[in-house]
Amino acid sequence: MPSLRHVTPAKDDRLILVGTMEGAFVFRADPARRAWESGGPYFPGSAVYAMAYDARAGRQRIWAAPNHMHFGAILRSTDDFGQTWTEPVEANVKFPEASGAALKQIWQVAPGRDDDPAALYCGVEPAALFASCDAGDTWSLVEGLWNHPHRPRWQPGGGGLCLHTIVIDPERRDRIRIAISTGGTYVTDDGGANWRATNTGVRAQFLPDKYPEFGQCVHKVAQSRVRPDRLYLQNHWGLYRSDDRGETWTDIANGVPSDFGFPIAVHPRDPDSAWIVPLESDQFRCTPGGRLRMFRTSDAGASWQPSGDGLPQADAYETVLRDALAVDSADPCGVYFGTRSGKLFASADEGARWTELADGLPPIVAVKAAIV
Amino acid sequence: MAILFVISGALRQFAGSRTDVAVAAAAGPLSGALAHLWAECPAVRDRVLTERGDVRPHINIFVNGEDIRYSGGLDTAVPDGAEIFLVPAVSGGSRRS
Numbered sequence: 001m002p003s004l005r006h007v008t009p010a011k012d013d014r015l016i017l018v019g020t021m022e023g024a025f026v027f028r029a030d031p032a033r034r035a036w037e038s039g040g041p042y043f044p045g046s047a048v049y050a051m052a053y054d055a056r057a058g059r060q061r062i063w064a065a066p067n068h069m070h071f072g073a074i075l076r077s078t079d080d081f082g083q084t085w086t087e088p089v090e091a092n093v094k095f096p097e098a099s100g101a102a103l104k105q106i107w108q109v110a111p112g113r114d115d116d117p118a119a120l121y122c123g124v125e126p127a128a129l130f131a132s133c134d135a136g137d138t139w140s141l142v143e144g145l146w147n148h149p150h151r152p153r154w155q156p157g158g159g160g161l162c163l164h165t166i167v168i169d170p171e172r173r174d175r176i177r178i179a180i181s182t183g184g185t186y187v188t189d190d191g192g193a194n195w196r197a198t199n200t201g202v203r204a205q206f207l208p209d210k211y212p213e214f215g216q217c218v219h220k221v222a223q224s225r226v227r228p229d230r231l232y233l234q235n236h237w238g239l240y241r242s243d244d245r246g247e248t249w250t251d252i253a254n255g256v257p258s259d260f261g262f263p264i265a266v267h268p269r270d271p272d273s274a275w276i277v278p279l280e281s282d283q284f285r286c287t288p289g290g291r292l293r294m295f296r297t298s299d300a301g302a303s304w305q306p307s308g309d310g311l312p313q314a315d316a317y318e319t320v321l322r323d324a325l326a327v328d329s330a331d332p333c334g335v336y337f338g339t340r341s342g343k344l345f346a347s348a349d350e351g352a353r354w355t356e357l358a359d360g361l362p363p364i365v366a367v368k369a370a371i372v
Numbered sequence: 373m374a375i376l377f378v379i380s381g382a383l384r385q386f387a388g389s390r391t392d393v394a395v396a397a398a399a400g401p402l403s404g405a406l407a408h409l410w411a412e413c414p415a416v417r418d419r420v421l422t423e424r425g426d427v428r429p430h431i432n433i434f435v436n437g438e439d440i441r442y443s444g445g446l447d448t449a450v451p452d453g454a455e456i457f458l459v460p461a462v463s464g465g466s467r468r469s
Binding site: 097 | 382383386414415417418419420422423424425426428430431460461
């Protein structure tokens with residue numbers, strides 16, 4: 001087995017959680033973010049599509065969802081930054097027998113609201129939402145979504161039929177938004193009992209009806225925490241903003257080299273600022289022109305400005321996947337992303353300049369940022 | 373009569389690092405023999421079977437050398453004194469095994 005090392009973060013340190021196709025890594029830096037050190041690899045050989053940091057109720061808990069090719073996916077957590085991990089005897093996220101389904105992948109782990117520190121959610125493949133009301137000790141299928149009449153008509157995208165995005169509304173207690181490839185976005189206002197599709201204005205390039213009620217291949221959704229009516233959406237072809245909490249969506253692909261891409265992240269304090277990484281097309285899922293550039297809007301999508309300072313600008317045919325972009329809540333905020341070629345980049349100035357933290361990690365599928 | 377389970381490769385970590393696990397089970401279908409193994413090594417079950425009760429695609433099970441894919445799956449007859457091998461497929465496993 002590979003040699004393992006750990007980091008020992010202190011209060012206010014910055015964390016980057018990195019999930020890869022061959023395990024997980026934890027990076028830390030002090031608040032100045034000039035020098036980073038890394039811990040891992042954790043779960044070597046397992047694909048880790050989902051990671052999360054849970055700081056509620058005084059925790060310092062990292063969640064990870066290693067998926068072992070032979071033994072399946074499981075949720076594990078550590079309260080000491082990776083030195084010890086929970087080892088569930090039984091799979092903790094699993095479909096009830098009556099569902100007739102079997103878990104393929106855990107795509108997302110999301111802590112619930114700050115004032116409900118026992119709530120935790122995870123999104124999985126086949127597309128379903130699981131909830132825990134005891135801080136992850138036990139999990140149950142959210143039946144309201146599983147039994148939605150649209151579900152039989154959801155279709156798998158390139159990554160499978162997965163629920164990959166969970167957005168916890170910062171103001172409305174029982175509102176949760178999820179996104180499914182390929183199903184679109186759905187929202188509940190009663191904690192999960194009832195769900196409705198909210199895809200008005202979002203294009204489905206691959207369907208005869210380009211604007212159906214559901215069936216869009218939504219790649220990622222991000223909600224402003226300071227202005228929760230404002231959301232951004234990166235679609236499989238299409239870049240959108242909503243100013244009515246996701247009820248309707250407006251095209252904001254203004255001046256970007258492509259409106260195809262996977263991740264989108266919103267600024268922690270400025271609802272007009274968001275970041276994307278456009279890719280050439282769904283047929284060539286690499287950065288256009290062999291240049292790795294982050295695009296930022298500071299005017300809610302009216303325009304987008306590229307930033308490549310510190311990023312490779314020649315022969316860089318990179319791919320940044322849907323969960324491989326994250327921002328922290330520092331001021332100025334840190335922006336972090338990883339590539340399918342195993343490069344990890346960080347910016348301490350909101351994306352103006354970039355530093356390569358790692359080159360040669362396994363393919364990166366998840367990047368999460370946190371402050372200890 | 374004892375039935376011997378032989379646990380290979382990385383699957384051993386879920387059986388307390390044991391390779392051989394003998395269970396007192398009568399002849400019958402494989403699913404019945406496995407129930408004895410789950411009782412002895414509970415962490416092995418969810419690593420071998422999905423929640424639907426299907427054998428995971430990258431786990432191989434052999435009863436007296438026969439791959440159960442071709443002998444009836446979990447209904448495969450297990451005679452007294454059988455050896456049942458649980459083997460993570462060639463797609464992975466411990467380098468030391």
